[in-house]
Amino acid sequence: xxxxxxxxxxxxxxxxxxxxxxxxxxxxxxxxxxxxxxxxxxxxxxxxxxxxxxxxxxxxxxxxxxxxxxxxxxxxxxxxxxxxxxxxxxxxxxxxxxxxxxxxxxxxxx
Amino acid sequence: xxxxxxxxxxxxxxxxxxxxxxxxxxxxxxxxxxxxxxxxxxxxxxxxxxxxxxxxxxxxxxxxxxxxxxxxxxxxxxxxxxxxxxxxxxxxxxxxxxxxxxxxxxxxxxxxxxx
Numbered sequence: 001x002x003x004x005x006x007x008x009x010x011x012x013x014x015x016x017x018x019x020x021x022x023x024x025x026x027x028x029x030x031x032x033x034x035x036x037x038x039x040x041x042x043x044x045x046x047x048x049x050x051x052x053x054x055x056x057x058x059x060x061x062x063x064x065x066x067x068x069x070x071x072x073x074x075x076x077x078x079x080x081x082x083x084x085x086x087x088x089x090x091x092x093x094x095x096x097x098x099x100x101x102x103x104x105x106x107x108x109x110x
Numbered sequence: 111x112x113x114x115x116x117x118x119x120x121x122x123x124x125x126x127x128x129x130x131x132x133x134x135x136x137x138x139x140x141x142x143x144x145x146x147x148x149x150x151x152x153x154x155x156x157x158x159x160x161x162x163x164x165x166x167x168x169x170x171x172x173x174x175x176x177x178x179x180x181x182x183x184x185x186x187x188x189x190x191x192x193x194x195x196x197x198x199x200x201x202x203x204x205x206x207x208x209x210x211x212x213x214x215x216x217x218x219x220x221x222x223x224x225x
Contacts (some may be wrong), residue, residue: 093210095204
């Protein structure tokens, strides 16, 4: 199974918004409402930000939002804060019943 | 609040078997799916598989011949077994609850494969 495609790095200024894309195929992102997003700070375990394309777990800020268009899922972070600087990973169910992750995107807050 | 803690040997010799456990506290391991995910140093996340019961599990096809997951309901823990390891299996190994959107995650445990 091929990894989902994410930009290697993205950046945005404090207070601005940034969108991270996650491109898959008709066999994963485009086929199931299961795209999820994780935030990982250095040396820490990933934390679930978004599940089922656009749902936030309890306790996750409304500054984080998810969407999907065709085979591409997107994570938008609004009102960027210094603590948002981290790695972000997307994932999706596949037609084989497995899970596939994106390669990860490093967010730099300017 | 459910908490997960992975444990196991930090060093495994090439060609041997890696065995890890994930102890779950604050809740029962049933009736949930549990996933194992790993992350090689400096690299991205790789899904290893998930398990619901001994009869209901799905593994990453790239590992299918080497990987086994199991549940121990009496000890409330999940186990991972990976045979014939090589340096490519060096990674931080995480357990997490769920299938497609997994949460919470354990802190992870680093396993180094080296002679």
